[in-house]
Amino acid sequence: MNNYFSSEFYKKTKNVNSVNELIKEFEEITVTESNLIKDESIIALKHIATGKYLSSTENLHYTTGSKFQLIFAGSPVPDPNSLWKIEFGKELATYNNTFIKLQHVKSSNKFLGIYYYDYFRSPSNNHTEVSCNDINYVSNRNYWVENWKFNHVEFLRSHDIQFTIGNDTFQEVVCHNERLGGNDEWCIELIKQHVWTIDD
Template sequence: MKNVSSLNELIKEFEDIILEKSNIIKSGSVVALKHVATGKYLSSIKNLHYTTGSKKQLVFAGSSDFNLNSLWNIEFNGEFATSFDTFALRHIKSSLFLGINWGYSRSYYKSPSTNHTEVSCDGNETKWNFRHSKLENDQVYLKSNDIINLGIEKKNDAFQEVVCHNERLGGNDVWCIEFIKEHTWSA
């Protein structure tokens, strides 16, 4: 804390600390992920499944208007997430985890529309990692409105969201995480 020379400065400093702490995302929080380039939310609809490939629950960049299909419970070890932690995302309405799946041939299922790795929701917990897109020097924890790259690593391949790919990261891979509620919601 800088040198404070008045009571008003002390109060302002205290308010800033409280505001920053209230934006930190805790394990068990409900969040939404907004795709920065399109403004659309990461969404899934209970019982809407791929008709080919894994036949798991479909995941997509939905509406640019926030709705219940775009709510995710974020779960990680410890109370707060740092950029060194992994976490799971559980879809609120279906209680299924965001992930990617192996086919019988030991390769990832491919999206029928793009031929990239299919992203879906199922009962298997998948651990995701994130990197801050623009990390501030003093930033330690994941906070609401952070701009992040969401990915998963399997067998040395780096995959990004909504369809997964192993190509160079770009503007299409950037998500804004929004804090919705501190405690879990039930479907």
């Protein structure tokens, strides 16, 4: 992050003519830098059309398909079940060149993904089931995909279709490779920025 900050500061202050301009540029850069999503930051993904957050609950599993940990569009306010640690292994993510992983904060080492060997179907329609799984315990690691790319060929979708497990009702989240629409738009919200240290 220091390289980014230094580079931006240099570019913006190259033609500064006064101390006031220098202070203004410094303030703008620090505000921008404080809003950047860095590797290992805590985020929430808000579904634009419904206003609900991508959520999971440890020990709550699909009763069909993979039987892995359930993914759903939950509360309209962020809560502990909707927090994810974003991982991409470098200073900053770039739109078209970065694979990301989303680790569910409340679950033990579980990541958002799809099991593409069987392409398990979602409970309510024929789209691919999205689940949360511990990558160390997937029976065939070659078929579990937890790496997402910003310009990926499969996309997260949520819609008003609901399904039940026991007495609880959930708004479905699926993965698809069809034409994009309003049900495919998500907003990344920065909850807590990771602070890099000398040991990172």
